[in-house]
Amino acid sequence: MDKFFHSVYLDPELCKGCINCLKRCPTEAIRVRKGKASITKEYCIDCGECVRICPHHAKKSATDPLEIIKNYKYKVALPPPSLYAQFNNLEDKSLVLNALIALGFDDVFEVAAAAEIVSEMTRNLISKNKSGLPIISSACPAVVRLIRVRFPNLIDFISPLASPMEIAAELAAKNAIKKTGLDRTEIGIVFITPCPAKYSDIYSPLRKEKSGVDCAVAMSEIYPKLVHYMKKLFNDEMFLRQYREDISVAGKIGISWGRRGGEASGLLIDNFLAADGIENVIKVLEDLEDDKLKNLPFIELNSCNGGCVGGVLTVENPYIAKVKLNAIRKYLPVSGSHLKNLKEPECAFSKGKIKFLPVYNLGDTVAESIQIMQKADILMEILPGLDCGCCGAPTCRAHAEDVARGIASESDCIHILRKYIGNFTDKLKNINDDWTN
């Protein structure tokens, strides 16, 4: 699998070249050339910011269609905690889980239940961690990808634990094999994704060869169908007869993972840092790199505002979703799943190592990089420093580097172009004057 596989892509037909996405991308992955945007795949972390901001819906997120579940004999849905926050007046999350069964799944495995296991294991990790360095949550794949390309010194801070989605997938597959006797290939483990980053993480996982999740359907696609079946469950005798009361497992700790601070609060400690929104995440990582954050055992970072409830594939406003999630938590036990006999499941540990990818190097060799940097420094002296984006690069520095690398022209900058035209007009005027004299 392509290590730069992405869910986020551009529909060039819809792109108007308005540069809104260019100004928003946190990794400077976007350029607008010849009136159309393009994404540098090495820089993109699938945060979805460009999908959120594009006024013309030209940036999209690829996910699997729901029909994909027909490819499997036995299908298990993995609903994340953020899914429960999408519905109005939901008092009991088992209604959503039963609607998934009514929709065509054979079973469900709550990601929130796996999250509770991660919470318990992270508590163990913190109690054993004598390094004095914080543990950074590994749950948000956009954050992990950002660290991989931009913060090599922080890679070792990332929690060695797998994400709740991966653990849920492994446990769900194990249960399904035990229950049905089917071969693993006949079982479909289907995640309901709130964001493109999780989709990319399934098709191109960073710490393992292959994800335990087989496919992922967008939350926004499944939402209207679930509403339909939730209504049916209330009114239709046939559906009511199939209703499974025991289906809901996760408690308050697991459900809270759907919003900012939820994962950290499940650690039952006071001194943690929880940040959301990709710009705030970058600031925290920069401070951490500068050694400004001391004596913090745990850092939770979410690329989306509000946490997973703010993912671009959700349907509810993240602030309202957070309130709804709090209401659902109210009557739940503190935690619904625990480590059996205090035994940590093997699948919860990520075996592979995240490797630094130096995608921001200017050249293939150090000498070439220095040469390009020097050239860009000289260009910076003539660029206006406005970071207006009109040249098609997000900043004057990015434009100078693009020109130095030979992938853009200095006259793409309209301020420079204006100067050229000014000089040319002056010259023309002088020629005319000479001629008439």
Ligand code: SF4
């Ligand atoms: S926001 Fe980006 S993708 Fe959308 S129309 Fe403008 S330039 Fe194109």
Ligand code: SF4
């Ligand atoms: S998904 Fe995020 S990182 Fe990728 S191009 Fe869009 S804004 Fe940039």
